Amino acid sequence: MDGLPAQIILQVIFILLNAFFAGSEIAFLSLNQVKLNKKAEDGDKTAARLLVFVENPNRFLSAIQVAITLSGFLGAAFGAESFSGYLTDAFVSIGIPLPEGTLSVISMVLITIIISFFSIAFGEMVPKRIAMQRPDGWAKAALGIMKVISFVFAPMMALLNVTTNGSLRLLGMKTQAEDGVATEEDIRLMVENSGEQGAIAQEEQEWIENVFDFGDIIASDVMTPEPDVTAFSLNEKAEDILAAVRTTGLSRYPVYNEDINDVCGILNARDFLLNLQSGHPKPLKELLRPAYFVPESVHADQLFKDMQSQKRHLAVVVDEYGGTAGVVTMEDLLEEIVGNIYDEFDPEEPQPIVKLKEGIWRAQGSLRVEELADVVDVDIPEDADYDTLGGMVMSCLSEIPADGSKLTVAINGLKIMVEEIEDRKVVWALVEKLPSEVSNEKQDEKIPVEAAKS
Known part of the structure; x- marks a missing residue:
């Protein structure tokens, strides 16, 4: 096949090659090493072969990069040279009043832009999106070809590695990247993102976060x-x-x-x-x-x-x-x-804090201030000399109120209306979050707003 159809078919082949290698790169990088290890231990031979690539990524990544570069370069070189002549002839035939040399340059630029568009769209973005969604299937299909490519390009990769390592040494940098160890913050972010995307249930997310918080609790x-x-x-x-x-x-x-x-x-x-x-x-x-x-x-x-x-x-x-x-x-x-563990013999206990309406909660006096701060979304001073809601109320008073007292205090941007005091302890209280302008005025007052004995 000669002429324009042959050139179009050749470009399609180069784009498909680019798509295959680009998708393969993403597929191998997206493989789950933990799952592959488990499958390999269970006797899955394909998983064992994939594991070799995943554990030694530098080798296959270098081969893929060489293949992607060559397919892209050859596609652009052949395309610009072949199609620009047809486009220049078309410009001349319709009588564009410019020198033929200028029209040739314009044709080269336009052809390069068009080929780049199709190469990026169908040779990069589409295959990578597919590979990200189905990495296992793509990696299995590409495994054999990747082995061949790694073997064929081995001499070129060796030369490239020598050049790369030499350049890094001249720059005073290490030739091997240190293995990144996931920190607690990294894992927390992963869990948070997984929860937002629905990959894990909210309850499971809370459990994982509680495990990390467990070491900070005394x-x-x-x-x-x-x-x-x-x-x-x-x-x-x-x-x-x-x-x-x-x-x-x-x-x-x-x-x-x-x-x-x-x-x-x-x-x-x-x-x-x-x-x-x-x-x-x-x-x-x-x-x-x-x-x-x-x-x-x-x-x-x-x-x-x-x-x-x-x-x-x-x-x-x-x-x-x-x-x-x-x-x-x-x-x-x-x-x-x-979370709370109940059995058939446990008496049903009320929730320590319950939202009654927007901005108002009913809480137990024994509720820890950390939990109160999380639910109500306020800041409690880290150096506060109290641990519970009841302690927060008492910090505002100059004497211990008698049983049955009803009182109201303002502290930490909250208005706390004590409903019940028993054995000199706050049992239940209504908690109202004050508007920011009001809370700023009362933030440091820590005095009773109202007190009465029933």
Whole structure:
């Protein structure tokens, strides 16, 4: 075939070659090495062959670059030379009043632009988009040809590598790039992007983020504080203990001598109930198991490992003065990752914070300020000397309010209306986010706006 049709067919061939190599490059780069490793271990021979390319990318990438460059260069060279003559003749025939040399240059420029457009569109963008969507299929189809290309271009690649490495050394740079290690921030961004694209469920995204946050949490962040701990005295009556076990449904309880700051052991509810059923019940002291004490500052991940290795289910958290700050269980630690864990014996607990309407929430006084800040979207000072919503309220007061008091305070851009105080603790409160101009005025006041006793 001669003339214009032959030249068009030749250009189509060059564009298709460029498309094949460009798509192959993206396909191999998009392969999941972890999945390939798994398939190769399961006996998939194709996956094993692909793994060779993925683990040694420099070799096949150099071969592909040579192939892409040659196909593009040859296509442009033949195209500009072949088609420009036809276009120049067309310009002359229609009587454009310019010298033939000028028309020839214009023809060359126009032909180059047209060929470049088709090469970029159909030789680069379209095949790369397809390869990104179906990397496995494309890579498998291209595997054999890639091996041949790598072999054919091996001498040229060796020469190119020598030239490249020599140039890098002259510039004082390394000849091999260091393997990039994904940082925590990189993984968090990947998880966030995957969540936005729907690749992983929101719950799974929260779990992964909680795993990273787990190491930043300390025992005092997850413990049940001492005032909320159900504990028994060594002199506690059996009927009172039984009533508490039935009411709380807990499996383990601290037992103390004089007061809660003198914990002497842990009572397992199962041991206690079996002892009651025996013909000769033992005294409470003989049922106790050794208590496991940890400091407030121990990190959650280390505490989890220690409790797991020592087969501990409950730890007594001790403050810097040696007093009992609270208790933490394995369930408390796990809930920091997977959220609340309920079984059929757990009483249904209210949510610690519930949105009532736009800008207003109802929250428990025990709600941690970090969670409050996340939900309400406000900034809490890092050096604040309180950990809970109740503590935030108390920081605004000069005295502890009596039980049943109703009061309102403004702090950290929030208006907090206390609904219930019991045992000198804030139980429930309404939280309203103040407009920015109002919150700026009241940000540092930390005084009661309104107080009344019922």
